């Protein structure tokens with residue numbers, strides 16, 4: 001199996017996996033995200049212990065790419081601080097926008113690296129970015 005197939009599999013599995021698609025009990029921050037070009041809608045929910053993300057989940061509906069990207073993101077940000085999560089947002093968004101990202105930085109986003117090749121599919125880019133942009137907004141909201 002080549003890397004491309006592994007990546008496709010991560011995306012496929014996560015678009016089917018509904019573990020992160022749920023309502024959190026008393027989330028500390030809730031942030032809506034919307035991608036009008038595809039019709040993807042999510043509501044991101046995060047539970048915090050101080051600055052650490054102890055749980056993350058989402059509700060909403062959208063295409064397989066947006067749902068899978070959101071699910072992978074929820075898995076990857078659990079246990080991270082808000083500051084680390086913000087850095088992950090920057091790395092992921094840079095990766096999708098084809099900026100030069102260091103290999104070491106790519107490792108910080110875990111399985112989310114599977115979405116790297118979405119940058120070759122312009123009509124899907126916004127779907128892949130939705131959850132991470134929403135997370136970025138959520139963190140900025142809190143910093144205010």
Ligand SMILES: [Zn+2]
Pocket residue numbers: 035038039040062063064065066126127
């Ligand atoms: Zn979409």
